Amino acid sequence: MDSFFSLARWMPGLVSLLSYRRAWLLPDVRAGISVAAVALPVAIAYAELTGVGAIVGLYSCILPMIVYALFGSSRQLIMGPDAATCAVIAAVVTPLAAGDAARHWQLVMTMTAMTGFWCLIASRLKLGILADFLSRPILMGLLNGVAITIIVGQLSSVLGFTFTQSGLIERLLAVPSYAAQVHLTTLGISVLTLVVMLLSRYFRPQWPSSLLALAIAALLLWLGGPERLNVAVVGSLNSGLPDFQIPEFPPGLIRELVLPALNLAMVSFVSMMLTARSFAAKNGYDIDADTEFRALGMANIASAFSQGFAISGADSRTAVNDANGGKSQLVSIVAALAIAMVTFFLTTPLQYIPTAALGIVLILASFSLTDFRGLWALHKSDRSAFWLAWVTFISVLLMGVIPGIALAVLLGLFQFLRNVMRPTDHLMGMNDDGIVHTMGRNEEVKAITGVLIYRFNSPLTYFNAAYFKRRVLLLLASEPEPAKSVIIDAVACFTHQDISVMTMVGELHKELKRKGVHMVMAGRRGQMTQWLKQAGIRVGEEGIFVYPDLYQALRMTHSYQEHSADSTASSMETDHVTATYSRGVKR
Template identity: 80%
Template sequence: MRDFFSMARWMPGLVALLGYQRAWLLADLRAGLSVAAVALPVAIAYAELAGVGAVVGLYSCILPMLIYALFGTSRQLIVGPDAATCAVIAAVVTPLAAGDATRHWQLVMTMTAMTGIWCLVASRFKLGVLADFLSRPILLGLLNGVAITIMVGQLSSIFGFTFDESELIERIAATPNYLSLLHWPTLGVSLLTLALMLACRRLRPQWPSSLLALALAAALLWGVGPERSGIAVVGAISGGIPEFQLPEFPPGLMRELVLPALNLAMVSFVSMMLTARSFAAKNGYDIDADKEFRALGMANLASAFSQGFAISGADSRTAVNDANGGKSQLVSIVAATVIALVTFLLTSPLQYIPTAALGIVLVMASWSLIDLRGQWALRQSDSAAFWLAWITFVSVLFMGVIPGITLAVLLGLFQFLRNVMRPTDQLMGMNEEGVVHTLGHNEEVKAVTGVLIYRFNSPLTYFNASYFKRRVLMLINGEQAQPNCLIIDAVSCFTHQDISVMSMVGELHKELRRRGIHMVMAGRRGQVSHWLQQAGIRVGEEGILVYPDLYQALRMTRCYQDRPDPAVPQASGEDTGTAEPDRERLAPAPQWVES
């Protein structure tokens, strides 16, 4: 039994497969074949984008799919080459390789292994919460920028010329100068591939449009002969099991890859989790973010071991899986098996695939990532999110993919720190029934005479303690008449012990006592009293008053004694951190309500 629980902890996918239902088999086989049909051309195209041979893209599918099927918690997620990850790899590795194809491939594998290691480290420290770190607006701007960068970069393959410029803006500015170098046969193949893909998606949307378009384009080039037409093709592919090779380059180059690999791990994980969660919610099951981090790390290490490049969750292939009724991780195993058969036995026809057709496949895949309309729509719902998305988008376009991703990570961090360091806060009051509400949302809620009830909507820690103190004193100074008592809702902000917070509380208590104002804590009576006493702050009549909840604080504090009895709720007497007013004296029985 202990071995089973250990297996369930480390290999949840295997445990799910051990409980496989026979009724799922036909659906999983159909979904696996469909996924393979979509993954084959995309993998080859993304290999071109990453700057490595076509077979490397196939290697990046086989073992990672099998590993994720065993270690992942999503029943439907398909991992594999991804546009954003390949664009990041190319942006980092190309200048370091300096035109050496062998070193380029080795750097790609090393960066992939580093990405996997970062994922395993994050899983070990249970950092699955980072799935929420890059907010949706930031990721939206990032993916839009990456998609446009990829599309512009593929213009050279589609039109048959080669860019001398390496940055996006320079390439866009120089494109008119390259039109005189346009190769008409290459453009013809590009337009034919585009027409075939669009017609297939419109007339037979369930068919693998990319695979069919590449197959027809390759058949055309095989018939005409690439030498006669002058159209660039993938070329001979040496299939079979890859020979393991260790990278051979100075350690200094590895140092250049550490931070880019961290950025890549972050972006890959967040993107993967968005896909995995959406399909898990649709199909009624849960996924474990920490285990997904480990599964992504294992899959990337498997890709590096099999001479492949970094992978992530593939939303398009996951959608194909779901649309074909895939029920379990067996879909990944079936798809990986089909791709392996092609890689090891049927690579000869792949050499005639024109690079122009691959460029069209990449453009179409990138087009599906673009959501400028959704990014623009943020201006109506959340202006801060709108500006975050557009700053990220413009940064990727003007600064490049890697600086743009770095900025996106920093923006996510700054957004989090801003929300914690400068959270919202409210003053509280009571209505005629004795129920506590937020002031300002309801005219029936009135401030309690002589009492200031304050709620701070963030855990108090060392970097927002001084702001808390300033806000309290500012609100007190803003009152027309100085209150006799300050009641702080301790439930919302005193979540853990922090010596800097306790020091601030002591200073605030001294300042309030100098002004003749009693300081009261409401909620978490046992914990707060213990923390205050450990910090050397007196608790009780001569110090800070601490009560189980707001209602008892209002009842028992001396500054509330002149309020008429009918409006005074009874104390619950329980240290629960929640408010429970007197149900006998108030009708109807009130409850804790926040407007």
């Protein structure tokens, strides 16, 4: 039994396959073939984007898809080449390779292996929470910027010229100067590919439009002859198994690739989890983030050692899987075997695929990454998210993919720190039924005379303790009538023991005591009492009062005020509030 649970923890996909249902076989085979039909042309196109041979794109599909089927927890997710990951690899490796094709391929494999190792380390450290680290607005800005970068970069392939500029802005400014260099035959192939793909998607959306378009373009080039038409094509491919090369890890190279590989692991994982979670929710099951981190790492290492490049969760191919009724991880295995058949036995037709047609496939794939309407919609719903998204987007365009990703990670960190260091807070009051609510727009909730109830909506730690103290004193000073007691909702903010926080609490208590204000903690009575005593802060009379919850704190506070009231009016008001509170407790 222990061995079964261990197997389920390490290889959830294999456990799922061991309990396979016969009724799933037909839909899984159908979905696997459909996925392979979509993945084949996309893999070749992304290989061109990465700067390696077309056959490498196929290598990057076969073994990684099988590995993920065994180690992944998602039943729908399809692993494979991804536009964002390929763009990142190309941006890092191209300047390091300095035009050496063999070194370029070697660097690609090395970076892919390092990305996989980063994922394994993150899984070991239980860092699946990083799936929530890059917020949706930051990821939107990042993907939109990557998409525009890819689209502009593919203009040269589509129009038949070669950019001499490396930066995006420089290329955009130089486009008019390349007008005279446009190759009309290449442009014609590009237009034909675009028309076939658009018509196929409109009239036969269930067909693999990219595969159909590339097949027609390759047929035309085979009939006309690529040399005679002077159109660039993929060229001859070596079928069969690749010549095995072990990725190199010299110290100097590691220094160059360690941070880009870390960035790539982060972006790949976050993007993959968005896809995996959406399809898991749609199909009614859960996935484990740490398991997915490990599966992504294993798949990337498998890709590196099969001479491929970095891969991630492919949303378009996952959608194809789901649309064709795929039920289990067997879909990935069927698709991998289908791609392997082409790789080992049917590579001859692939050599006639024009690079212009691949450029169109990449451009249309990149358009699926864009969501400018969603970016602009943030302007109305969340101004902060709007600016985060657009700053990330513009940074990718101006600074490049790698600096843009680094900035996106920093923005995610700064956003988190800002939310923790300067969180929202609320004053609380009571309605006529004796129920405690936050005060604000709800006019039925009234402040309790003589009592300030404060909720701080973030865990207290050393870097927001001073802010907490300032907020309490500021709110206390702004009260229209002097408060005799300050009740702090300890459940919301005292989540762990921190010596800096306890020091701040002691200082705040002394300052409130000088003002004649009692300090009360509501919630976490046992923990709070222990933490306060360990910090040398008195609890009870002449110290901080600690009660199990807000209602108990209110009742005891009003009882205390009742005994110390100086006027009948004050006593009558206290009796009224206490009675109202009692009605709320009974409810």
